[in-house]
Amino acid sequence: MNDKQRIAIITGGSRGMGRDTAMRLAQQGVSSIITYNRRQEEAEKVVIAVREAGAAAGALQLDVARADTFDGFVTQVRNALASLGASHFDYLVNNAGTSSTATLQSGTEAELDAQFAVHFKGPFLLTQKLLPLMNDGGRIVNISSGLARFSMPGRAIYGPMKAAVEALTRYMALELGERRIAVNVVAPGAIATDFSGGVVRDNPDVAKTLASYTALGRVGGPEDVGPVIAGLLSDDFGWVNGQRIEVAGGVHI
Numbered sequence: 001m002n003d004k005q006r007i008a009i010i011t012g013g014s015r016g017m018g019r020d021t022a023m024r025l026a027q028q029g030v031s032s033i034i035t036y037n038r039r040q041e042e043a044e045k046v047v048i049a050v051r052e053a054g055a056a057a058g059a060l061q062l063d064v065a066r067a068d069t070f071d072g073f074v075t076q077v078r079n080a081l082a083s084l085g086a087s088h089f090d091y092l093v094n095n096a097g098t099s100s101t102a103t104l105q106s107g108t109e110a111e112l113d114a115q116f117a118v119h120f121k122g123p124f125l126l127t128q129k130l131l132p133l134m135n136d137g138g139r140i141v142n143i144s145s146g147l148a149r150f151s152m153p154g155r156a157i158y159g160p161m162k163a164a165v166e167a168l169t170r171y172m173a174l175e176l177g178e179r180r181i182a183v184n185v186v187a188p189g190a191i192a193t194d195f196s197g198g199v200v201r202d203n204p205d206v207a208k209t210l211a212s213y214t215a216l217g218r219v220g221g222p223e224d225v226g227p228v229i230a231g232l233l234s235d236d237f238g239w240v241n242g243q244r245i246e247v248a249g250g251v252h253i
Helices: 016-027 040-052 067-083 109-133 158-179 195-202 204-212 222-233
Strands: 007-010 031-036 057-061 089-094 134-143 182-188 244-247
Touching: 007 016, 016 031, 016 040, 016 089, 016 222, 031 040, 031 067, 040 057, 057 067, 067 109, 089 109, 089 222, 109 134, 109 158, 134 158, 134 222, 158 182, 182 222, 222 244
Parallel strands: 007 031, 007 089, 031 057, 089 134, 134 182, 182 244
Antiparallel strands: none
């Protein structure tokens, strides 16, 4: 893959970790097709920034909870690849997600279904649909959470859904090995973004409390996670497969 243009698809690439990943990849000469749900203006800003960094980029609308739209999305991907002079892509980052603060007692069937659709069903079926367009020897990174390893109040749906993503990653790695496609999962800790309503970024007391649980004494930022995702997609990590990498500064160790 060193002798040709490399292309990544990053879901949820208009903000936070997805945006930082696109920028890190651009520094490596990797072009990106990012997706957004409602933040088209922010997505276009990322596209401009990637292009300014010297790589090609495009943005497509996608709601990962709407599996019924995936066939149409794949058609859009084909067209986007053609506009980049390619027919296939190399890397997939299943990053898009939503938060949940449900407890065992407050969680509803509707919220369970919604979280399942975004965090498990979406990545499963979207990856399935995109595999025919992926180059052999490519790489996939799924996004989990530290909450799949440790437990905190108000995460009784979200944490287990992310644990399911980690199990899915191992099965992906096993089944795609014959195509030399490596699959790994990154599990961030508390990250200061607008995720979950910006609770970590915008609430100093929350950030201070979470930092007190963390060996390195602070919460993370997108700039802590993006380089790890980009690194796992690079040839430097070509022999890493089916692994969970927690990027959390040593929280709850």
